[in-house]
Amino acid sequence: MDTTTYRIPRAQRRKFLRWGLGLWLPALACLAAVHWPIGRVGLAFFVVLALVVDLTYLNIALGRTLVSAHGIASLRPLARRSWRWNEIASVEVDVATYSKGAPISHVAVRTTGGRKRRLAVPYSTDGLADDTFQQTADDIIAAWRSRRRAY
Known part of the structure; x- marks a missing residue:
C-alpha cells in the first residue's frame, strides 16, 4: 500500500486562511491606535485573542492525514499523532455537536486503549x-x- 495524503480541499483551505488571516488587519489597526480608549491592556488582550484564533484556523487549514502501510498519521503544525494499524480499534465518522454553532464532522480513530x-x-x-x-x-x-484483517 502506498502512502496516501489527504489535505483540506483548496476552497475550504482558502476560507480558513481568509478567516484566520483576516483577523490580523483589525489587530494591526488596534496596535496603530495606541491612544484608543480601551488602553494598552485591552489592546494586548485583543491582539492575543486574534493570535489564538489565527493559530487555530491555520492549524486546521494546514492539517493533513497520511494513510500508509504502517498506519495512520494526523499531522498539523501544532500537533502530530500517529498510530500503527495494530493500535487502532476502529475508525469512524464523529459528529461533534456543541450548545452553540453548527455540528462539526471529523473522522476519528479509536485506539485499542479506548x-x-x-x-x-x-x-x-x-x-x-x-x-x-x-x-x-x-x-x-x-x-x-x-x-484490520492482517492483524
Missing part, C-alpha cells in the same frame, strides 16, 4: 463545508478495514 482521537482531515461544518468529506472518510475507513 481513546478517541480526531484526524486532521477530513473536516466539515456548515459554514466551512467539505464536499469530498464522505469520499475521504470512506477511503480512510476502507483502508483501516483492509489492514
Whole structure:
C-alpha cells in the first residue's frame, strides 16, 4: 500500500486562511491606535485573542492525514499523532455537536486503549463545508478495514 495524503480541499483551505488571516488587519489597526480608549491592556488582550484564533484556523487549514502501510498519521503544525494499524480499534465518522454553532464532522480513530482521537482531515461544518468529506472518510475507513484483517 502506498502512502496516501489527504489535505483540506483548496476552497475550504482558502476560507480558513481568509478567516484566520483576516483577523490580523483589525489587530494591526488596534496596535496603530495606541491612544484608543480601551488602553494598552485591552489592546494586548485583543491582539492575543486574534493570535489564538489565527493559530487555530491555520492549524486546521494546514492539517493533513497520511494513510500508509504502517498506519495512520494526523499531522498539523501544532500537533502530530500517529498510530500503527495494530493500535487502532476502529475508525469512524464523529459528529461533534456543541450548545452553540453548527455540528462539526471529523473522522476519528479509536485506539485499542479506548481513546478517541480526531484526524486532521477530513473536516466539515456548515459554514466551512467539505464536499469530498464522505469520499475521504470512506477511503480512510476502507483502508483501516483492509489492514484490520492482517492483524
